[in-house]
Amino acid sequence: xxxxxxxxxxxxxxxxxxxxxxxxxxxxxxxxxxxxxxxxxxxxxxxxxxxxxxxxxxxxxxxxxxxxxxxxxxxxxxxxxxxxxxxxxxxxxxxxxxxxxxxxxxxxxxxxxxxxxxxxxxxxxxxxxxxxxxxxxxxxxxxxxxxxxxxxxxxxxxxxxxxxxxxxxxxxxxxxxxxxxxxxxxxxxxxxxxxxxxxxxxxxxxxxxxxxxxxxxxxxxxxxxxxxxxxxxxxxxxxxxxxxxxxxxxxxxxx
Amino acid sequence: xxxxxxxxxxxxxxxxxxxxxxxxxxxxxxxxxxxxxxxxxxxxxxxxxxxxxxxxxxxxxxxxxx
Numbered sequence: 001x002x003x004x005x006x007x008x009x010x011x012x013x014x015x016x017x018x019x020x021x022x023x024x025x026x027x028x029x030x031x032x033x034x035x036x037x038x039x040x041x042x043x044x045x046x047x048x049x050x051x052x053x054x055x056x057x058x059x060x061x062x063x064x065x066x067x068x069x070x071x072x073x074x075x076x077x078x079x080x081x082x083x084x085x086x087x088x089x090x091x092x093x094x095x096x097x098x099x100x101x102x103x104x105x106x107x108x109x110x111x112x113x114x115x116x117x118x119x120x121x122x123x124x125x126x127x128x129x130x131x132x133x134x135x136x137x138x139x140x141x142x143x144x145x146x147x148x149x150x151x152x153x154x155x156x157x158x159x160x161x162x163x164x165x166x167x168x169x170x171x172x173x174x175x176x177x178x179x180x181x182x183x184x185x186x187x188x189x190x191x192x193x194x195x196x197x198x199x200x201x202x203x204x205x206x207x208x209x210x211x212x213x214x215x216x217x218x219x220x221x222x223x224x225x226x227x228x229x230x231x232x233x234x235x236x237x238x239x240x241x242x243x244x245x246x247x248x249x250x251x252x253x254x255x
Numbered sequence: 256x257x258x259x260x261x262x263x264x265x266x267x268x269x270x271x272x273x274x275x276x277x278x279x280x281x282x283x284x285x286x287x288x289x290x291x292x293x294x295x296x297x298x299x300x301x302x303x304x305x306x307x308x309x310x311x312x313x314x315x316x317x318x319x320x321x
């Protein structure tokens with residue numbers, strides 16, 4: 001069971017709701033993933049465009065909705081977006097993300113830490129998307145974040161665990177759940193993250209932008225479970241040279 | 256009075272509340288957030304919030320995202 005703040009979840013796969021071809025496909029994919037935590041975003045309403053009812057089907061699924069602050073470039077903007085999202089969804093859960101640079105969407109560590117500290121004081125359950133920096137993750141934990149969400153690779157890049165060595169340190173030191181967010185492109189990446197001891201992973205593009213999101217969601221769910229079981233089982237040690245797993249007696253030498 | 260709703264100028268009855276404006280625009284409140292002159296107005300206050308001439312109202316909605 002994954003516990004974040006005072007809430008427990010059976011699933012260790014968090015799903016992003018962006019980039020799906022239709023709301024129906026998004027719903028079916030969430031169901032196939034078994035995910036209980038799904039991210040959403042907030043933006044200015046366009047009065048002249050038709051509005052789809054996104055929330056009624058999501059509410060019916062009884063999942064925890066996790067609005068993000070995507071689009072915020074500073075702590076001030078992120079806090080404003082957080083307060084809008086809290087009122088729009090009536091939840092104090094928040095995925096904090098501040099990435100001013102559009103090319104790599106790297107999270108701004110300074111603004112993220114400043115915003116996290118204030119948002120915790122304002123009563124939010126803060127899950128910050130952040131760089132895979134062990135010192136920053138510790139600082140985010142110290143200001144009261146309910147989890148940390150370091151990146152595996154750039155958002156939407158599908159490059160997998162580029163930050164693996166740093167993630168190992170973050171996981172070793174953390175006393176809050178470490179959720180690997182961003183860059184996981186294949187179920188094998190998710191399994192690898194879970195084998196490292198991550199508490200959960202967050203996936204969006206790899207599922208939403210593939211040929212068959214419903215099937216891929218199932219594949220990710222299995223990979224996350226397998227990786228978690230492997231972590232709990234304790235992986236056998238790696239070594240530089242071969243270590244025989246069958247007896248090497250030279251009984252054939254006499255032939 | 257005239258107000259600005261997401262950059263669109265609108266004429267409203269002088270004693271309009273925020274809730275009346277949203278109703279007039281046929282907006283459902285679920286997933287919606289409102290700021291008036293850059294201050295967020297909580298949902299529970301929409302019914303009693305009296306709009307003023309020249310108010311700038313911004314509407315925000317929950318959308319999909321990762």
